[in-house]
Amino acid sequence: AQKVTQAQTEISVVEKEDVTxxxxxxxxxxxxxxxxxxxxxxGELVFLIRRNSFDEQNEISGRYSWNFQKSTSSFNFTITxxxxxxxxxxxxxxxxxxxxxxxxxxxxxxxxTVIP
Amino acid sequence: DSGVTQTPKHxxxxxxxxxxxxxxxxxxxxxxxxxxxxxxxxxxxLIQYYNGEERAKGNILERFSAQQFPDLHSELNLSSxxxxxxxxxxxxxxxxxxxxxxxxxxxxxxxTVV
Numbered sequence: 059a060q061k062v063t064q065a066q067t068e069i070s071v072v073e074k075e076d077v078t079x080x081x082x083x084x085x086x087x088x089x090x091x092x093x094x095x096x097x098x099x100x101g102e103l104v105f106l107i108r109r110n111s112f113d114e115q116n117e118i119s120g121r122y123s124w125n126f127q128k129s130t131s132s133f134n135f136t137i138t139x140x141x142x143x144x145x146x147x148x149x150x151x152x153x154x155x156x157x158x159x160x161x162x163x164x165x166x167x168x169x170x171t172v173i174p
Numbered sequence: 175d176s177g178v179t180q181t182p183k184h185x186x187x188x189x190x191x192x193x194x195x196x197x198x199x200x201x202x203x204x205x206x207x208x209x210x211x212x213x214x215x216x217x218x219x220l221i222q223y224y225n226g227e228e229r230a231k232g233n234i235l236e237r238f239s240a241q242q243f244p245d246l247h248s249e250l251n252l253s254s255x256x257x258x259x260x261x262x263x264x265x266x267x268x269x270x271x272x273x274x275x276x277x278x279x280x281x282x283x284x285x286t287v288v
Contacts, residue, residue, distance in 0.1 A: 095279075101262060102176070103279040149217065161207060161219035161230055162266075162277060 061085060062152050064165035071140050072173050079135040079168045081150030087111075089155040092126065092133045093162065098146040106148075109133065140172045177201065180265050180280035188288055192253040195283045199246055199267030205229070206248040207268070207277065208240055212261035223248055255287045 063082045071077045083092065094106040107117065109126050117124045121138045137144055147169045151162040177200035187193055199206050208220040210233075219232035223242035234240075237255075242248040252259060262284050266277040 093277075101284070102281040103264060103266075105276065105278070108276055161222060161232060162209075162217075163219070164217035166216050 061163040062150050062165035064148075064150055064168050066168045067166070068169045068171070070171045070173060073142060074139050076136060076138050077140055077170065079137075079148050079150075079170065081133045081135065081165060083131050083133065083150070083152045085131075085152060085154055087154040091153040091155070093151040093153070094124065094133075094135050095149045095151065095164075096146045097149065097167070103149070106135075137170075140170075142172050142174050145170060145172045176278050176280060178265060178267050178278050178280035180263075180283050182283060183281065184284050184286075186286045186288060187255060189255055189257060191255050191287075192251065193255065193285065195250040195252070195263055195265075195285070197248045197250070197265030197267075197280060199248070199265075200278050203267035203269050203278070204246065205268045205270065206242055206246070207266040208234075208248070208250050209264040209266065210261045211264060211282075212258075215261075217264075220250070252285070257287050260285055260287045 061084050066080055090111045092109045096104040096106055107124055114126050114128055123136045125134045147167045149167045150165045153162050179198040181196045185193055197206055204225045207222045209217055210220055211217045220234040221240050222230040226242050237253050240250045262282045264282045265280045268277050
C-alpha cells in the first residue's frame with residue numbers, strides 16, 4: 059500500500075496564481091515525520107520542510123505555506139503568487155519512527171509548471 | 175552545495191558491466207542512504223548504513239551492493255547492469271541512525287545503461 063499519495067500528477071498555473079499541492083499519508087506510527095522536497099529540472103532534491111507528527115501548527119515561509127491535518131492524514135503545500143522558478147517536481151515524504159523504518163517513503167511527485 | 179558529494183555526476187555504460195557510485199556524506203553525519211529514482215518506480219529507498227554497519231534494506235536488487243568505509247564515505251556497486259537500471263541514484267546523509275532529524279541529499283549520479 060502506498061504510504062504517501064500525491065494524487066496530482068501534473069499541475070499548470072499561470073504566474074502569480076496560488077497553487078496547492080496535496081499530500082495524503084498512511085502510517086500506523088504515532089510518531090513520524092513529514093517532508094516536502096523540490097526537484098528542479100537540474101535534478102537535485104532540495105529540502106523544503108520537515109514536520110513532526112506532534113506539531114500540527116501550520117507553517118509559512120515566504121510564499122510557501124504548509125497545512126498539516128492529522129485528522130485527514132494530509133500535509134498540503136501551498137505556493138502563493140507562483141513564479142516561473144517554482145516550476146519543478148515536488149515530493150512529499152514520510153519517515154516513521156517507532157517501526158524502526160529509518161528511510162523516507164516518497165510520494166510519486168507532482169510536476170508543477172508555472173506559465174509566464 | 176548541500177555538503178553531500180556524489181561522484182560521478184553522469185555515467186554511461188553497457189549492459190552486463192559493473193559500476194561503482196561514490197558518496198561522501200555531510201561532515202559529521204554518520205548515516206548514508208541510497209535511493210534510486212527511475213521513471214517507472216519513482217524514488218525508492220535502497221539501503222542505509224550507519225557508522226559502517228548496514229542498518230536498513232529496501233528494494234535493493236541482489237546485483238547491487240553497498241558499503242560504508244571507516245572515513246564514512248559510501249559506495250554503491252551495481253553489477254550485471256541491465257537497461258532497466260538506468261536511473262538517477264541519490265545518496266543522502268543524516269546525523270543519526272534514525273534519520274528523523276533530516277536528510278541531506280547529494281545532487282545524484284545519472285546512470286545510463288546502453
